[in-house]
Amino acid sequence: xxxxxxxxxxxxxxxxxxxxxxxxxxxxxxxxxxxxxxxxxxxxxxxxxxxxxxxxxxxxxxxxxxxxxxxxxxxxxxxxxxxxxxxxxxxxxxxxxxxxxxxxxxxxxxxxxxxxxxxxxxxxxxxxxxxxxxxxxxxxxxxxxxxxxxxxxxxxxxxxxxxxxxxxxxxxxxxxxxxxxxxxxxxxxxxxxxxxxxxxxxxxxxxxxxxxxxxxxxxxxxxxxxxxxxxxxxxxxxxxxxxxxxx
Amino acid sequence: xxxxxxxxxxxxxxxxxxxxxxxxxxxxxxxxxxxxxxxxxxxxxxxxxxxxxxxxxxxxxxxxxxxxxxxxxxxxxxxxxxxxxxxxxxxxxxxxxxxxxxxxxxxxxxxxxxxxxxxxxxxxxxxxxxxxxxxxxxxxxxxxxxxxxxxxxxxxxxxxxxxxxxxxxxxxxxxxxxxxxxxxxxxxxxxxxxxxxxxxxxxxxxxxxxxxxxxxxxxxxxxxxxxxxxxxxxxxxxxxxxxxxxxxxxxxxxxxxxxxxxxxxxxxxxxxxxxxxxxxxxxxxxxxxxxxxxxxxxx
Numbered sequence: 029x030x031x032x033x034x035x036x037x038x039x040x041x042x043x044x045x046x047x048x049x050x051x052x053x054x055x056x057x058x059x060x061x062x063x064x065x066x067x068x069x070x071x072x073x074x075x076x077x078x079x080x081x082x083x084x085x086x087x088x089x090x091x092x093x094x095x096x097x098x099x100x101x102x103x104x105x106x107x108x109x110x111x112x113x114x115x116x117x118x119x120x121x122x123x124x125x126x127x128x129x130x131x132x133x134x135x136x137x138x139x140x141x142x143x144x145x146x147x148x149x150x151x152x153x154x155x156x157x158x159x160x161x162x163x164x165x166x167x168x169x170x171x172x173x174x175x176x177x178x179x180x181x182x183x184x185x186x187x188x189x190x191x192x193x194x195x196x197x198x199x200x201x202x203x204x205x206x207x208x209x210x211x212x213x214x215x216x217x218x219x220x221x222x223x224x225x226x227x228x229x230x231x232x233x234x235x236x237x238x239x240x241x242x243x244x245x246x247x248x249x250x251x252x253x254x255x256x257x258x259x260x261x262x263x264x265x266x267x268x269x270x271x272x273x274x275x
Numbered sequence: 276x277x278x279x280x281x282x283x284x285x286x287x288x289x290x291x292x293x294x295x296x297x298x299x300x301x302x303x304x305x306x307x308x309x310x311x312x313x314x315x316x317x318x319x320x321x322x323x324x325x326x327x328x329x330x331x332x333x334x335x336x337x338x339x340x341x342x343x344x345x346x347x348x349x350x351x352x353x354x355x356x357x358x359x360x361x362x363x364x365x366x367x368x369x370x371x372x373x374x375x376x377x378x379x380x381x382x383x384x385x386x387x388x389x390x391x392x393x394x395x396x397x398x399x400x401x402x403x404x405x406x407x408x409x410x411x412x413x414x415x416x417x418x419x420x421x422x423x424x425x426x427x428x429x430x431x432x433x434x435x436x437x438x439x440x441x442x443x444x445x446x447x448x449x450x451x452x453x454x455x456x457x458x459x460x461x462x463x464x465x466x467x468x469x470x471x472x473x474x475x476x477x478x479x480x481x482x483x484x485x486x487x488x489x490x491x492x493x494x495x496x497x498x499x500x501x502x503x504x505x506x507x508x509x510x511x512x513x514x515x516x517x518x519x520x521x522x523x524x525x526x527x528x529x530x531x532x533x534x535x536x537x538x539x540x541x542x543x544x545x546x547x548x549x550x551x552x553x554x555x556x557x558x559x560x561x562x563x564x565x566x567x568x569x570x571x572x573x574x
Contacts, residue, residue: 051324052336053450054371056443059421061428065436075431082428082435085421086496091554092413095405096332096367100555127562131555144328148335148363151326155363158356160342167339170326203570210569211562213499214539218558220493221543223418232486239490244532250423250491257487261480268476 029115030191031071038070039107040183044175046103051174060084064106073114080110080122084130087215090222098137104178105130108185112194120208121197127211133181140177144170235260307347307386314343316454319378320447323370332367333374337397340378344385358385361394368401369408375450377404379457380464392462403468407478412446415481422492497536502527502574535574 042063050058057063061081068077084102091099105126113122147170154162197204229236235257242248242256319340326335341362349355368374377400381393420442428435457464504523509516527534539561546557568574 048325051327052322052370053320053447054443055447056439059439059443061421061424061436061439062443065428065433074433078428078431078433078435082425085425085428085439087558089418089421090413092409092417094409094413096327096329100558127558131558134555141327141329144326145330147326148328148331151335151338152363155338155356155359158352158359160346160359163335163359164339164342167322167326167335170328170335174325174327203572206572207566207568207570210500210574211565213497214565214568214574215558215561216496217536217539217543218554218561219418220489220496220540221547221557222554223414223489224540224544225547226414227482227486227489232482235483235486236490239487239492240494240533240537241490242487243491244494248491250426250488250495253491254419254484254488257484260487261484264483265476265480 029194031111031115031186033187035071035111036183036187039067039111039186040179042066042070043104043107043182044179046107047178048171048175050103051171058103060088060102060106063103064110067107067110068114071111071114073110076113076118076122077106077110079119080113080126081106083119083123083212083215084109084126087219089216089219090224090226091219096141098134098141100130101133101137101178102126102130104133104136104182107182111186112190112197115190115194117194117197117200119212120205121194121200123212124197124204124208125193127215129185133178136177136181140173143173143177304348304387307344307382311343311347312382312458315340315382316379316451318343319374319454320450323374331363331365333370334363334366337366337378338362341382341385344382348385348388358390361390364394366397366401368405369412371446371450372408372411372453373401373404375453376457376460376464376468377401379454379459380461381457383458383461387461389462396462396465399465400468407468410478411481415478415485416442419485419488422488422496426496493540494533494536497539498533500535500539500574502535503572 046057046063049055057066059081061078061084064077064081064084065074066077068074068081071077084106088100088102091102093099108129109122109124109126112125113119147166151163151166154160154166224236238260239253239257242253243250248256319336322339323336324333326339327333328335338359342359345355345358349358368377377397381396384393384396420438424435424438426435427438460467501524505520506523507518507520509518531537543557543561546552546560547554552560565574
């Protein structure tokens with residue numbers, strides 16, 4: 029089983045659109061859940077797109093490109109993973125491809141960000157001449173390194189790679205699937221830990237415990253915990269502002 | 276001073292967004308035309324980061340967005356070139372929350388030929404607004420929405436991706452009022468941002484809410500992390516001894532429910548904050564541990 033060149037092309041275009049619309053206007057189409065879902069629609073396996081996209085989303089919880097930092101590329105990971113898993117092998121195969129792809133793609137992200145530097149030097153040159161069309165062209169073409177560093181790997185992986193990789197994974201024994209499924213269950217720990225490492229945990233840890241208690245001991249549904257959180261947040265605000273008024 | 280206050284109140288009474296008349300209050304220069312302001316706003320909204328690069332990051336996107344304004348304000352070619360050069364310096368901030376008010380304010384100032392004020396406003400505000408914008412989006416909004424969406428998706432619901440999709444549209448649409456807020460405030464935007472009393476309180480409040488929700492998310496999302504291991508113990512009852520098989524998981528539950536999810540998060544937190552490992556390394560480590568445990572049937 030493998031994909032036609034046309035599916036590969038459509039997925040490559042989707043990868044290109046996903047990253048460029050993330051740069052502007054910022055539509056969140058690079059989110060694994062959206063890119064996995066759309067890939068699922070294209071390759072005809074929406075449930076797989078949802079599970080791979082959902083799992084990758086959970087382990088990217090605390091990830092953000094602060095100041096232009098490079099983070100694992102779960103957009104490309106979810107596209108390639110969903111497409112390959114859809115050939116057969118399902119979640120274990122797709123997830124086994126998605127995570128390494130996301131990690132390897134960090135190199136392409138660095139490349140894209142570096143190559144775009146050419147365009148700002150071009151813009152310097154056109155500015156010197158007062159050529160506004162040249163400056164505009166430089167800016168608008170800046171999307172090419174960004175988009176192509178995603179589109180080309182996706183195209184090659186789906187067109188040439190999907191078949192061979194798929195036949196390799198399909199023969200994988202049961203322990204391989206079990207390992208992958210467990211990894212999918214455990215990896216959200218990274219997302220939560222990243223998030224907690226960016227929050228002032230030392231100061232706010234009691235609130236973390238309240239949430240845990242509500243779920244683990246009182247079996248409160250998450251929506252209930254969210255409502256409780258809003259109440260507690262406003263309660264604290266009330267206490268603090270009252271203190272300020274009294275002073 | 277009183278005149279300024281008057282001007283502000285006049286401005287705040289107007290509710291329409293597209294007023295190219297900020298200049299008329301200062302009276303020195305003709306106001307920018309509506310279409311110029313609108314065109315700059317859309318350029319910024321749609322393309323700001325298309326040419327993001329390591330050297331000057333969002334600088335070229337900023338210049339491209341400002342071009343309609345520069346064209347209208349400066350008739351002389353050398354002046355135009357000088358203005359363009361000013362915007363080719365390093366610029367980087369949060370694109371959706373931080374940049375629109377900065378850009379709006381500098382469009383207004385550029386219309387008043389206040390080049391120096393434009394440059395210092397950009398430099399002064401890009402840091403604070405990057406911090407505020409990233410905190411709101413990356414720490415408070417995105418994780419909570421993403422967990423809801425992901426758990427919906429994992430249970431097979433299409434609403435998962437739809438929620439993320441709508442979130443993206445929400446932030447994009449918000450860029451429009453944020454831009455016009457900056458445009459109407461002009462230089463006053465700096466005062467709004469630096470007087471952070473309300474802002475810190477809101478951030479603090481939302482941090483508390485986020486903490487509580489995350490505390491509930493950890494056990495609920497990772498509930499599947501359980502061990503199938505069993506052990507045999509010898510029990511003596513009524514003078515007779517016999518052996519029975521006990522699931523390790525039920526023993527763990529008796530000590531602390533959801534102990535394994537908590538331990539994994541604590542371990543990952545320690546790797547990140549204690550050992551200062553990068554997220555990529557922690558991902559690799561967790562992946563290997565989980566895969567091996569799963570493959571050998573420990574988890």
